[in-house]
Amino acid sequence: MAPSSLDERAREAGEIQRRRLIRRRRIVSGIGWALCGTALALLCISIVWIIGLVVVRGVAALRPSLFTTVTQGTGGGLLNAIEGTAVMAVGTLLLVVPFGLSAGIYVAEFPSSRWAKVIRFLADVLVGLPSIVLGYFGYVTMVEGLGWQFSVAAASITLAIISLPYVSRATEVALAEVPQELREAAYAMGAGTGTVTLRICMRLALPAVITGVLLALSVSVGETAPLLYTAGWSNYAWDGRLTGSPIGYLTYVIWAFINEPFASAHALAYAAAFLVTTFVLLISVASRLILIRRRR
Amino acid sequence: MTFRQTMAVLGGSVPASVAAVVVFLLLYAWPAIRLNGFGFLVRNTWNLGSLYAEPVRHSGVLILPGAQYGILFLIVGTLLSTAIAMALAVPVGVGAAAFLAEILPPGPRLWLSFLVEMLAAIPSVVFGLWGYAVLIPFLGQYVFPVMSRLLGWIPWLGEPTGSGYGLLTAGLVLSLMIVPLIASILRDAIAAQPMEVREAAAALGATRFETIWTVILPGLRPVLIGACILAMGRALGETMAVLMVSGNALNVLPVSIYAPVSTMAAFIVSQLDSALQDPTGLAVRALAEVALALCLIAIIVNTAARALLAGSAVTARLRR
Numbered sequence: 001m002a003p004s005s006l007d008e009r010a011r012e013a014g015e016i017q018r019r020r021l022i023r024r025r026r027i028v029s030g031i032g033w034a035l036c037g038t039a040l041a042l043l044c045i046s047i048v049w050i051i052g053l054v055v056v057r058g059v060a061a062l063r064p065s066l067f068t069t070v071t072q073g074t075g076g077g078l079l080n081a082i083e084g085t086a087v088m089a090v091g092t093l094l095l096v097v098p099f100g101l102s103a104g105i106y107v108a109e110f111p112s113s114r115w116a117k118v119i120r121f122l123a124d125v126l127v128g129l130p131s132i133v134l135g136y137f138g139y140v141t142m143v144e145g146l147g148w149q150f151s152v153a154a155a156s157i158t159l160a161i162i163s164l165p166y167v168s169r170a171t172e173v174a175l176a177e178v179p180q181e182l183r184e185a186a187y188a189m190g191a192g193t194g195t196v197t198l199r200i201c202m203r204l205a206l207p208a209v210i211t212g213v214l215l216a217l218s219v220s221v222g223e224t225a226p227l228l229y230t231a232g233w234s235n236y237a238w239d240g241r242l243t244g245s246p247i248g249y250l251t252y253v254i255w256a257f258i259n260e261p262f263a264s265a266h267a268l269a270y271a272a273a274f275l276v277t278t279f280v281l282l283i284s285v286a287s288r289l290i291l292i293r294r295r296r
Numbered sequence: 297m298t299f300r301q302t303m304a305v306l307g308g309s310v311p312a313s314v315a316a317v318v319v320f321l322l323l324y325a326w327p328a329i330r331l332n333g334f335g336f337l338v339r340n341t342w343n344l345g346s347l348y349a350e351p352v353r354h355s356g357v358l359i360l361p362g363a364q365y366g367i368l369f370l371i372v373g374t375l376l377s378t379a380i381a382m383a384l385a386v387p388v389g390v391g392a393a394a395f396l397a398e399i400l401p402p403g404p405r406l407w408l409s410f411l412v413e414m415l416a417a418i419p420s421v422v423f424g425l426w427g428y429a430v431l432i433p434f435l436g437q438y439v440f441p442v443m444s445r446l447l448g449w450i451p452w453l454g455e456p457t458g459s460g461y462g463l464l465t466a467g468l469v470l471s472l473m474i475v476p477l478i479a480s481i482l483r484d485a486i487a488a489q490p491m492e493v494r495e496a497a498a499a500l501g502a503t504r505f506e507t508i509w510t511v512i513l514p515g516l517r518p519v520l521i522g523a524c525i526l527a528m529g530r531a532l533g534e535t536m537a538v539l540m541v542s543g544n545a546l547n548v549l550p551v552s553i554y555a556p557v558s559t560m561a562a563f564i565v566s567q568l569d570s571a572l573q574d575p576t577g578l579a580v581r582a583l584a585e586v587a588l589a590l591c592l593i594a595i596i597v598n599t600a601a602r603a604l605l606a607g608s609a610v611t612a613r614l615r616r
Binding site: 025026028029030032033035036037038039040042043044046047049050051053054057098099102103104105106107109110115118119122123124125126127128129130131132133134136137140141145161164165168192193194197218221222223224225228229251254255258259269270273276277280281283284288 | 298299300302303304305306307308309310311313314316317320321324387388389390391392394395396399408410411412413414415417418419420421422423424425426428429430472475479503504505506509526529532533534535536539540561564565568583584587590591594595597598599602
């Protein structure tokens with residue numbers, strides 16, 4: 001055979017091989033994306049499944065009397081739990097806002113100081129501590145050590161410590177995004193550090209700071225494990241005492257009542273799960289809207 | 297006091313909290329630490345001793361006769377459930393992040409990202425409720441029996457499949473709880489990669505999948521590792537969901553992937569009532585030792601993650 005035709009054949013064979021390779025790479029890529037899509041689909045199905053369960057069974061269990069009567073044994077209403085969750089959420093926010101804001105302000109406004117680095121590092125450590133560890137700490141120090149028993153004070157302080165890093169980090173990030181020129185202008189007008197930070201920078205940073213506070217609210221409503229160790233549980237409405245008397249909360253109902261063998265207890269658990277989940281998801285939507293509006 | 301000093305003092309609540317947690321747990325657990333010694337971590341018995349007997353003195357501590365505290369089964373349960381969660385969550389998180397960032401158009405991308413982040417907002421106890429009410433009957437009756445028949449020849453995957461409470465269920469629920477963290481960090485990191493990298497890969501003839509798989513993801517390895525370690529820290533300390541689906545085994549090591557286990561965090565909750573029965577109070581102190589161990593593990597894991605992520609572009613997002 002002529003050499004030229006040999007060349008041609010070789011080229012042809014190379015061309016076929018190249019096409020095969022391209023096809024194989026396309027197939028591999030297609031399979032790869034299909035797997036990625038499956039992963040996302042699995043994730044979305046799980047989310048819809050969880051939220052669907054809580055909404056369907058929770059709505060079926062909702063009755064007006066839930067909001068007007070207290071828990072009796074494994075039945076009754078959720079008034080005491082709703083009230084307890086609200087009381088502890090307010091207590092947590094009252095504590096966490098001043099401390100968390102201050103920590104965030106210090107880290108953002110005096111970033112080169114050693115103390116700011118310590119605060120920043122330990123805020124990262126604190127956010128990683130399991131909530132049950134902090135709950136046990138609350139139990140050891142306040143419930144046992146100070147003799148407060150299961151109480152609003154022990155629970156609110158524990159929740160405030162858990163949510164402290166969220167507020168401080170949100171504040172820090174928010175203040176760091178305020179342009180430096182604004183501070184310089186304010187200083188040039190003769191304003192002091194406090195005025196510059198609180199009255200000038202804070203005004204710009206406020207929406208992002210609020211998302212941090214909302215996150216703290218969501219933590220205080222959604223936490224369970226540390227409260228088992230600090231708030232206890234009570235069938236009765238709050239008696240107004242900060243220490244010495246246990247208090248009810250919604251997440252306890254979810255955990256404890258789903259294990260009871262009665263339909264009335266299950267209904268309470270699903271109703272409580274619906275209230276808690278709806279609340280934290282609304283907070284999550286609200287924070288997102290605040291941030292989107294701010295970017296515009 | 298100046299403004300700066302006021303902020304420094306109030307902001308000191310953060311270091312004070314961390315220091316107080318470590319110091320008070322250590323002080324409270326000290327008698328238990330002295331009694332248990334190093335064997336605490338390698339013994340496999342949690343025994344309060346004879347509750348009605350006269351307490352005896354042992355290494356300077358008053359204990360009930362026969363009391364012994366070892367948490368090997370908790371360490372094994374914690375590590376295995378976290379390992380299963382990571383094995384499931386990492387591929388799903390990476391795949392979902394790649395699909396979100398590269399394939400979806402902006403509209404659906406926004407909504408699905410939001411949906412994934414909603415998963416992160418759902419409280420742990422609600423995951424537990426779902427696991428208890430839906431996942432356990434589903435897995436125990438349908439999935440596990442089929443799995444053991446098909447994959448039974450692999451060690452750990454055969455009979456008995458049990459009731460649905462156990463290691464694999466706990467790992468599954470945990471993986472769902474940590475996937476949003478991995479997926480959202482990675483999605484942002486992929487989106488933040490310069491367009492030029494993609495263009496260069498495309499010019500060399502790479503498909504989009506090859507671009508992400510062989511060019512973009514390898515460049516994001518430190519981010520992925522950091523995100524995984526953060527997720528691992530969360531899985532190690534997760535309490536309520538694990539408590540509700542793990543079967544809460546005591547003093548036994550799992551014999552298969554379906555077997556009941558307990559984790560350190562869940563054990564602290566499930567054992568408080570019984571620990572309070574101990575008149576010497578040592579059981580509660582031993583629980584504090586478990587909490588302290590968990591606390592130290594969390595600090596090490598998180599510090600490692602932050603160190604790996606330090607300086608990378610995602611740090612800013614992580615701190616949000």
